[in-house]
Amino acid sequence: MSSATIKDVAKLAGVSPSTVSRVLSQHPKISPATVRKVKEAMETLGYHPNIMAKSLVSKSTQTLGLVLPRSAEELFINPFFSEVLRGMLAYANTAKYDLLMSSAHSQQEELEAVNRMVMGRRVDGIILMAPRKSDPIVDRLREHDFPFVLLGRSVDYDDVLCVNNDNRKAAYDATNHLIEQGHTRIGYVSGPPDLVVSEDRLAGYREALAEANLPCNREWLVGTEILEKSGFHAISLVMNLPERPTAFVIADDVVAFGLIRELYQAGLSVPQDVSIVSFNNIVMSELSNPPISTIDIGIYHLGYLTVQQLIRKISGEAITQPQITVPHRLIVRGSSVRSHK
Amino acid sequence: MSSATIKDVAKLAGVSPSTVSRVLSQHPKISPATVRKVKEAMETLGYHPNIMAKSLVSKSTQTLGLVLPRSAEELFINPFFSEVLRGMLAYANTAKYDLLMSSAHSQQEELEAVNRMVMGRRVDGIILMAPRKSDPIVDRLREHDFPFVLLGRSVDYDDVLCVNNDNRKAAYDATNHLIEQGHTRIGYVSGPPDLVVSEDRLAGYREALAEANLPCNREWLVGTEILEKSGFHAISLVMNLPERPTAFVIADDVVAFGLIRELYQAGLSVPQDVSIVSFNNIVMSELSNPPISTIDIGIYHLGYLTVQQLIRKISGEAITQPQITVPHRLIVRGSSVRSHK
DNA sequence: AAAATACTTGAAAACGTTATCATATGCCGT
DNA sequence: ACGGCATATGATAACGTTTTCAAGTATTTT
Helix, strand or coil: CCCCHHHHHHHHHHCCCHHHHHHHHCCCCCHHHHHHHHHHHHHCCCCCCHHHHHHHHHCCCCEEEEECCCCCHHHHHHHHHHHHHHHHHHHHHHHCCEEEECCCCCCHHHHHHHHHHHHHHCCCCCEEECCCCCCCHHHHHHHHCCCEEEEHHHHHHCCCCEEEHHHHHHHHHHHHHHHHHCCCCCEHHHHHCCHHHHHHHHHHHHHHHHHHHCCCCCHHHHECCCCCCCCHHHHHHHHHCCCCEEEEEEECHHHHHHHHHHHHCCCCCCCCCCCEEEEECCCHHHHHCCEEEEECCHHHHHHHHHHHHHHHCCCCCCCCCCCCEECEEEEEHHHHCCCCE | CCCHHHHHHHHHCCCCCHHHHHHHHHCCCHHHHHHHHHHCCCHHCCCCHHHHHHHHHHCCCCEEEEEEEECCHHHHCCCCHHHHHHHHHHHHHHCEEEEEEEEECHHHHHHHHHHHHHHHCCCCEEEEECCCCCCCHHHHHHHCCCEEEEEEECCCCCCCCHHHHHHHHHHHHHHHHHHHHCCEEEEECCCCEEEEHHHHHCCCCCCCCHHCCCCCCCHHHEEECCCCCCHHHHHHHHHHCCCCCEEEECCCCCHHHHHHHHHHHHCCCCCCCEEEEEEECHHHEEEEEEECCECCCCCCHHHHHHHHHHHHHHCCCCCCCCCCEEEEEEECCHHHHCCCC
């Protein structure tokens, strides 16, 4: 039951394939009568254009590539990912684009996947998530002048499209909030250290402390992976220090969840003994006990705008602002304010 | 900078395009010397095959379609989705398949997306998530004899491929666990009512109650959407009844989170006043306070096996078992056991 | 040593579209 | 009424692969 081709439609409608193609692409100079005939024929045959053939000649696939970074395991478990994907799909959908996803377990596979997509002309543009410092793939795509957009900040070039938060400022705000609550010993639990975002946030944290003339003890810097479990031991180490922090800025809500639980088991409670501010404002941060104070970074928007920028680039629209910053805002909840001091 | 074609490679290597194609597809009868020459040429030209052209003639795209249901908003916010996607991508990756995602806001769009993918020969097979009772898309794909797999149970046909849990038994187990803890008034908070899975779980819940000769009060059945917020009001209603439940089976961990918080705000605590068992075992259910007792349904596996089945079907392998059931297991945590009775 | 057989390569036709160019028809101005 | 000019359609050549068929060369068989 192989599907009908443009020729079948042409034959049934009594016109040439060219005419059918013109009807398909809504060519202006075509008589209403013919349009009707052709559409009728398409209907009765259940015709749908073969996208491969179409792409082959028109060189446009209406598809965007999304290669998941090799740290996908971490990302995935985090609701951050589904939310950003939701934003991406939302815009893609309005522009009639689809998303082609590929996952990679190693940098080698990552490069292969990009090559398959890009060089194989399988996608019109590509989205790169969570860039590391100086990513070879970025260089590659830049050389080939292939449309792509970074979800995150570009370290090396300032002409590449990217959509990002002001992570430095966000961490600065988070830290400042804790300072305003009267904390003087504030720790930091970071994400994967080679991610650009981790670096930026650490900088903002440091800046806020410096500005308030507060100490930034190396021992209070927990360098955990984004997965919640890995940080556990580190946390107990920190909390057993003679001079232990009374508050933490945490790079991710999921990590915060783990931390709260860990502290609870150690007999410490949030926010009475330790205050907490984290990042992302995932749905469950509001439902936690206590609810988690967090920086809402507009994840959905991040995804939405990323795709919007990419599609603009592909359509050849002039891009006035290659680097977009999505605003963040601090949401204060129970984890960082003690009801009765 | 348009990329090199197979002809360019052929010219540089001094052979015919056919030969290059044969090298590409690892044809057996081709001399080692030629292979070397051709590979060299491909290397220097940075050649990558054009997948569109390849698919056009070979009629295989190495791509699987995933159309997100119109209730995607709900699904997405739930970590369930990223986990199942992770499993899907993992297997797809090993088999060198990519995933083409499309989101739909209405049933109309859903059908369009499937048509674009299937009739446009853009994918080799398609994954359908969270099927509703008697889905027209299933009928359609069946008619066309197009490879597809259901993540969930097929209500109407027993020859369609599907990967599922024994949701009836899972709910039965969850309910039984609460009964064993001594509860006699057990409520149920369900997911979207038109989903097959909701129906199955409700049945299991009822069965367990009936078997234990316990009442199944209609007023204790909270029909919430899967999003955590919607259930709030309903819950307060239930808890204000003269004869209120002392335990709940909850269709989803995220809903459980919301419920615990809501109860807490009403001055009730878990598990002292109300016990809870839910479904999915998302990462955060372990990190909750108290940790949530839940049925682990093997989400990752669900996704992994779904793609495995689909690819088997596509490859024409004989499928002995069209319907696969992924085992579940009850994980007892703090939300359902009172430390000191 | 001739014939049969195996192995390796090339030429050309397909796959289902779009796009360019040419052609036929009807209409207008003079 | 006739050359010119829109307007609507058709023929044909791409697009970059794979695949079938045939042919050329090397190797074996009798």
